[in-house]
Amino acid sequence: MYRAKVYVTYKDSILDPQAEAIKTALHQLEFPELTQLTCGKYFELELATTEAKAATTVEQMCQKLLANVNMESYRYEIVAAE
Template sequence: MYRAKVYVTYKDSILDPQAEAVKTALHQLNFSELQQLTCGKYFELVLATSKEKAAATVEQMCQKLLANVNMESYRYELEAC
């Protein structure tokens, strides 16, 4: 079995309104040293298969549902569990 940790964020060219709102709020709380903030999604999946099949399955899941590939980028890590 393998655990996949999937991280999804907006591409650099896409405005992230949630991140901008959080950044503004943090500046209002006097965290003026904050220059950039990114918000995203995190998924943890456990797959009962080989490492190669798990990687292929996670890739398909990201392409089809977990990430909007037009606006978001993703990366994942696989570890045995």
């Protein structure tokens, strides 16, 4: 059993009004120390597979469904789990 953590965020070239709104809200809540904020999606998957196959499986999942590869970039970590 392997556990994958997948992080999907907008590419730098893509405008993200949601992140801008959150940043503005945090500034209004008296957090002036915030200089930059990006937001994205986070997935935690459990896979009943071998270590060798886990990475290719997660890669395919990201390409096909979890990320919109035109606008988003993704990265993932795979760790062994019981």
